[in-house]
Amino acid sequence: MKLMSRLFGAAAFAALSSTALPAFADGGTLVIASTQVPRHLNGAVQSGIATAVPSTQIFASPLRYDENWEPQPYLAKSWEVSEDGLTVTLNLVDNATFHDGEAVTSEDVAYSIMTTKANHPFKSMFAPVESIDTPDAQTVVINLSSPHPALLLALSPALAPVLPKHVFDDGQDIKSHPMNATPVGSGPFMLEEFKPGEAIVLKKNPNFFLEGRPKLDEIIVRIIKDPSALLIAMENSEADMYPFMAGSQEIRRLEKADHLTVTADGYAAVGPINWLAFNTATPKLSDVRVRQAIAYAVDRNFITKALHRGVSAPQRGPIIEGSPFFDASIPAYDTDLDKAKALMAEAGFADGMELTIDYIPGPKEQQQSIAEYMKSQLKKIGIDVTVRAAPDFPTWAGRVGGHDFELSMDIVFNWGDPVIGVHRTYLSDNIRQGVIWSNTQQYANDKVDTLLNAAAIEIDPEKRKALYSEFQQIVGTDLPVYWINALPYHTAYDAKLQNVPTGIWGSMHPLDTVSWGE
Amino acid sequence: MTASFLIRRIGYGLLLMLGVVVLNFLLIRLAPGDPAVVIAGEMGGATEEMLESIREEYGLNKPLIVQLGIYVGNVATGDLGESFFFNQPVATLIAQRILPTILLVVTAQVLSIAIGVFLGVLAARKPNGVMSAFVSVFATIGYAVPVFWTGIMLIILFASVLPMFPVEGMQSVKLRDASLFVQMLDILHHLILPAFTLAIIYLAQYARLSRASMLEVLGSDYIRTAKAKGASERSILFKHALRNAALPILTVAGLQFGNLISGALLVETVFNWPGMGRLAFDSILRRDYPTIMGVLFFASAMVVIANILTDMSYRLADPRLRGKG
Numbered sequence: 036m037k038l039m040s041r042l043f044g045a046a047a048f049a050a051l052s053s054t055a056l057p058a059f060a061d062g063g064t065l066v067i068a069s070t071q072v073p074r075h076l077n078g079a080v081q082s083g084i085a086t087a088v089p090s091t092q093i094f095a096s097p098l099r100y101d102e103n104w105e106p107q108p109y110l111a112k113s114w115e116v117s118e119d120g121l122t123v124t125l126n127l128v129d130n131a132t133f134h135d136g137e138a139v140t141s142e143d144v145a146y147s148i149m150t151t152k153a154n155h156p157f158k159s160m161f162a163p164v165e166s167i168d169t170p171d172a173q174t175v176v177i178n179l180s181s182p183h184p185a186l187l188l189a190l191s192p193a194l195a196p197v198l199p200k201h202v203f204d205d206g207q208d209i210k211s212h213p214m215n216a217t218p219v220g221s222g223p224f225m226l227e228e229f230k231p232g233e234a235i236v237l238k239k240n241p242n243f244f245l246e247g248r249p250k251l252d253e254i255i256v257r258i259i260k261d262p263s264a265l266l267i268a269m270e271n272s273e274a275d276m277y278p279f280m281a282g283s284q285e286i287r288r289l290e291k292a293d294h295l296t297v298t299a300d301g302y303a304a305v306g307p308i309n310w311l312a313f314n315t316a317t318p319k320l321s322d323v324r325v326r327q328a329i330a331y332a333v334d335r336n337f338i339t340k341a342l343h344r345g346v347s348a349p350q351r352g353p354i355i356e357g358s359p360f361f362d363a364s365i366p367a368y369d370t371d372l373d374k375a376k377a378l379m380a381e382a383g384f385a386d387g388m389e390l391t392i393d394y395i396p397g398p399k400e401q402q403q404s405i406a407e408y409m410k411s412q413l414k415k416i417g418i419d420v421t422v423r424a425a426p427d428f429p430t431w432a433g434r435v436g437g438h439d440f441e442l443s444m445d446i447v448f449n450w451g452d453p454v455i456g457v458h459r460t461y462l463s464d465n466i467r468q469g470v471i472w473s474n475t476q477q478y479a480n481d482k483v484d485t486l487l488n489a490a491a492i493e494i495d496p497e498k499r500k501a502l503y504s505e506f507q508q509i510v511g512t513d514l515p516v517y518w519i520n521a522l523p524y525h526t527a528y529d530a531k532l533q534n535v536p537t538g539i540w541g542s543m544h545p546l547d548t549v550s551w552g553e
Numbered sequence: 554m555t556a557s558f559l560i561r562r563i564g565y566g567l568l569l570m571l572g573v574v575v576l577n578f579l580l581i582r583l584a585p586g587d588p589a590v591v592i593a594g595e596m597g598g599a600t601e602e603m604l605e606s607i608r609e610e611y612g613l614n615k616p617l618i619v620q621l622g623i624y625v626g627n628v629a630t631g632d633l634g635e636s637f638f639f640n641q642p643v644a645t646l647i648a649q650r651i652l653p654t655i656l657l658v659v660t661a662q663v664l665s666i667a668i669g670v671f672l673g674v675l676a677a678r679k680p681n682g683v684m685s686a687f688v689s690v691f692a693t694i695g696y697a698v699p700v701f702w703t704g705i706m707l708i709i710l711f712a713s714v715l716p717m718f719p720v721e722g723m724q725s726v727k728l729r730d731a732s733l734f735v736q737m738l739d740i741l742h743h744l745i746l747p748a749f750t751l752a753i754i755y756l757a758q759y760a761r762l763s764r765a766s767m768l769e770v771l772g773s774d775y776i777r778t779a780k781a782k783g784a785s786e787r788s789i790l791f792k793h794a795l796r797n798a799a800l801p802i803l804t805v806a807g808l809q810f811g812n813l814i815s816g817a818l819l820v821e822t823v824f825n826w827p828g829m830g831r832l833a834f835d836s837i838l839r840r841d842y843p844t845i846m847g848v849l850f851f852a853s854a855m856v857v858i859a860n861i862l863t864d865m866s867y868r869l870a871d872p873r874l875r876g877k878g
Contacts, residue, residue: 066726072835074638156603211610211640230649231639232835233827234726255726259825260835263705267713267720429590429840436590469604471590 062239062252063551065532067542068265068274069258072232075215078196079147080154082450084279084305087193087543089235089256093134094196094220095244097125097144097175098187099545100304102538104359106187109545110139110197110221110244111175120182120494125175125190131244133199134225139244141169146200148177154209159454159491160189181492184499185452188304193543194451197221223249223547233258243547250534250550269295269527276528276535278542282400283344289527297527299346301541306355306449306456307522309347309401311392311409314440315515316477319390324382326514329442330368331375332416333409339520342404347523352507353457355449355521359496362504365511375416387417393434394444396425401522402444409442436471446522447472451539453503454491461510462487478515562864566857573853574628577846578621588637588840589613611637628850634843638836643847647829651851653723654828657820658813660744661751666806668752669759670799674790676760677767688760695757700816704750704823711746718746721825747824751816755809762805766798773797800871807863811856 071085078090097111106114111125131139145167152161163183168176177186189195202219203212216229221244224237235256239249257274259265266285268274270292278301280286290297311329313320320326335349350356352365379385392409394402403424410420420442425431435443450456459465459472463479483506490502510516526542528535534548589607608614612623627634633643676688712720719725719742728739770776771794779793818830825831829848836844 064727072638075640208610213640216639216641230827231636231641231646232832233649236726236729257722257726259721260831261721261823261825264708264721264823264825267708271712271716271720273719273721273725427838427840429587432590433587469590 062250064253064255065251065276065546065549065551066274067254067256068268068277069256069279070260070262070265071279072258072260073235076218076226076229076235077198077209077212077215078193079151079198080210080215082156084543088278089226089237090196090218091192091222091540091543091545092224092237092254093218093222093226094192094198095131095139095222095545096192096195096197097127097190100188100191100539102300102303104303104539106190109192110144111190114187116187116494120184120492121179123177123179123186125177127173127175128244129173131221132242133202133221134219134240134242135199135202136242137199137201138172139197139199139221140172141175142172143200144175144197145169146204147198148195150198150203150209151195155194157194157450157455159458160185160194163492182494183454183492184494184496185454185491188451189455191304191451191540192222192545193304193540194455223545224254245547248547249545250548251546254546272529275532276526276542278524278526280525280527281398281522283346283523286346286523286525286527287344292527294530295527296530296535297525298535298537299523299525300537301526301539302521302524303355303357304449304451304539305524305541305543306358306451307446307524308350308353308355308449308518309405309444309446309520309522310350311405311517311519312435312440312443312445312476313515313517314438314442314476316438317441319384319388320441322382323513324378325384325388326517327368328375328378328382328416329413329418330514330517331371331378332413332418333368333517333519334370334412335368335519336370338405338408342408343400343520343523346525347520350518350521351511352518353460353510353516354453354503354507357521358449358453360453360500360503362507364504365507368517372415379416379418384417387419389419389421390441391421391423392442392444393423393425393431393440395431395446396427398446401446401520405519406444432471435475436469436473438468438475438477443475445472445475445516453487458487458491461506461515476515478510478513480509480513483509483513558868559861559865562861566861569857570850570853571625574625574846574850575621577849578624579617581842581845582617582620587613588842624846633847633850636836636841636844638839638841638844643843646832646844647847647851650827650829650832653826654814654817654821654830655855656740656744657747657751657826657828658810658817660748661755661817662806662810662813664748664752665755665759666802669756670763670795670802672756672760673763674767674795676764677771677794678786678790680764680768685764688764692757692761695753695760698754700750700754701819701823703753704747704820707746707750708823719743723827747820747826750823751813751820754816755813758805758809759802763795763798763802766801767794770794770798800867803863803867803870807860807867810859810863811852814852814855 073085076086076089076093078086095110098106099109101107110127110131112128113126115124148161148167152164163179163181164177165180166178199219202214203209218226223240223243225240227238228236237254239252259268262285266288269277269289289295313326315321339347339349351367354361392406394406406422410422413420434440448456460474461478461483463484465474466477467473486502486506490499493499493502531552533550533552536542536544536546538544589604612620636643636646672688676685679685708720711718723740723743725739776794779789818834821828821830822834833848
């Protein structure tokens with residue numbers, strides 16, 4: 036028993052020592068909690084939040100964006116787009132160095148863009164980039180095969196990390212390059228330790244090219260896969276910031292903690308949309324009236340207000356509602372069961388039909404709960420829905436990617452510009468068997484193809500917006516997808532933190548101005 | 554103890570591990586799901602060409618028997634392969650996690666034996682007394698309650714309602730630069746809840762087992778003789794009876810080691826303990842075959858070693874077995 040009392044004594048001492056830490060002034064450590072596990076830290080060859088959060092701290096990029104979708108200087112102090120839109124010139128700062136002391140040059144930027152083009156899953160980001168000239172160490176001239184208005188957004192930290200050519204260009208496959216786990220960048224923080232699946236420790240870069248930044252001494256990304264444990268860690272101040280929190284219970288619970296602030300700002304460019312996908316190639320769902328009937332039967336507001344406790348916002352179209360390209364006049368399909376029944380009868384299904392719905396296992400509130408709601412709601416218009424569970428993500432991805440489904444819940448991100456995250460779902464040349472998050476609905480409409488291809492190269496913002504408006508009206512009627520809600524991403528953070536990232540990319544953005552207040 | 558006994562036991566152990574490697578390989582490959590799709594999904598979606606290149610890169614397009622042959626050959630040379638998910642050697646990933654798992658499992662084993670046997674001896678003292686009833690009830694509950702539930706309840710009670718212990722992990726990140734002594738205390742502080750969670754189920758078993766074993770021994774002639782000689786109760790219980798009652802406990806302790814490791818998988822997941830169990834759990838969800846097989850290989854090695862050690866200690870504890878092959 037003596038041993039036990041000693042054990043508890045030691046524990047109590049340790050508890051005291053951990054709670055008696057001094058209040059942070061300048062510098063200090065920021066502990067970011069995350070449930071997501073990055074494979075590695077090189078955002079040039081890996082998409083996703085898990086990699087982008089640390090990658091945007093380690094690597095700088097040509098541009099960064101403010102909260103109004105306006106590009107700001109970063110490694111490029113200025114930039115020009117030629118009148119015909121076929122050439123983009125970046126003028127780089129001359130004082131940026133990588134963490135190993137080598138200077139950042141135009142060669143590095145050119146290498147990074149071409150590497151990203153060849154290896155990143157978002158092929159449309161740099162598809163029109165034909166060649167890159169580097170007339171001097173500070174000038175990058177990007178030559179395009181066609182105007183590419185999405186290019187500037189694609190030069191954001193989340194999508195275009197500038198890699199050191201002298202480190203990565205050594206003949207090894209970049210996707211499995213050993214330096215992806217121990218990268219060298221020119222961003223505000225340097226990698227100190229990467230424990231896969233556990234933690235990422237980043238230290239302040241003392242030679243960062245933006246004077247006076249970063250403010251913090253250290254950022255630690257702690258991976259806590261159990262959301263309940265993560266919430267307690269936030270409540271007990273074991274972690275200071277929890278971005279990309281999407282559970283309504285989590286959000287409501289952390290809102291009650293006095294020392295925390297919870298915000299929904301910072302996810303405009305991510306554009307995460309939760310939707311019901313229709314396999315339009317199946318006989319039952321090839322009729323647009325059936326798809327419209329389902330849309331009229333479902334109550335979006337019930338989902339966002341009751342199932343999601345008011346934390347998520349309804350989403351009416353393919354482009355996230357916070358985007359400048361969103362068209363608010365898209366058909367809304369307000370719940371109307373009579374109209375839904377009439378459409379079913381018109382389509383020849385007055386006696387009803389049977390359908391199967393799949394969902395992504397994992398984010399229950401956004402997926403399974405809505406699938407189950409669909410079952411009860413669609414019964415009211417004579418559709419007998421079977422909810423088909425998948426034991427794991429690969430099983431679900433295999434079904435939907437393999438077009439072996441009728442209805443499926445899905446979550447797809449806009450990723451800033453529609454060219455990057457929206458086109459892939461609706462272009463008929465992107466119907467690709469076996470590929471998840473392609474046009475798995477097998478939707479084909481020539482007019483939509485023409486509009487999207489025109490919008491991809493239209494450099495006049497107003498004309499581009501008009502093209503996207505027309506696109507939204509057509510798909511809003513054709514309904515290859517019924518858009519339900521924007522994923523309710525929130526960030527919880529210690530109220531003492533200053534300049535928490537609430538721009539369009541949230542924490543997939545350099546945290547070089549974040550600091551601890553008094 | 555003869556050297557031939559030891560060599561034979563190690564030989565059996567190696568054969569067993571070969572069987573484990575082959576069986577694991579086949580069982581995992583028979584499970585549904587394509588790891589190439591998972592890897593591609595983690596990369597943000599991929600074309601059919603990318604899926605093919607992933608299959609090519611990881612050798613997933615070769616016949617199963619060829620893949621098995623390559624794997625067994627590699628394991629024999631100490632190469633456990635590369636993680637599909639992290640693109641890092643499996644041995645490195647395991648090396649980062651094996652010590653936390655050993656710390657957790659050994660602490661839980663020591664706690665469960667020490668407390669369990671102590672409670673069992675107390676209960677055997679008066680078979681119809683309050684302590685005996687308590688041990689029986691406690692053992693039943695300990696047996697019946699799932700380990701993850703115990704863990705969650707302990708977290709709610711001691712990390713949320715009464716925030717005495719940290720909720721997760723093995724170390725406070727903010728104490729990374731503290732002195733070694735403070736860091737050790739910090740690890741101990743983090744260890745208490747998961748070790749108790751893991752120990753409780755086995756503690757109950759040891760309590761029940763040692764109670765039964767002690768009751769049997771306490772009825773023997775030599776105990777009656779010891780009592781007649783006027784030996785103290787403490788001396789009878791701990792010196793005469795427990796020594797003889799310890800043999801079945803020792804046997805069970807060796808057998809339980811495998812169960813403890815599988816229990817650690819759940820406990821590590823609940824407490825975010827950075828050990829092999831959590832790596833195994835996450836790797837199963839990611840279809841990360843080399844990592845799953847690497848963890849299972851190490852876990853089976855640990856069980857085989859624990860069993861050899863148990864056999865050896867059994868022979869040390871029981872003079873009747875010495876000299877027997």
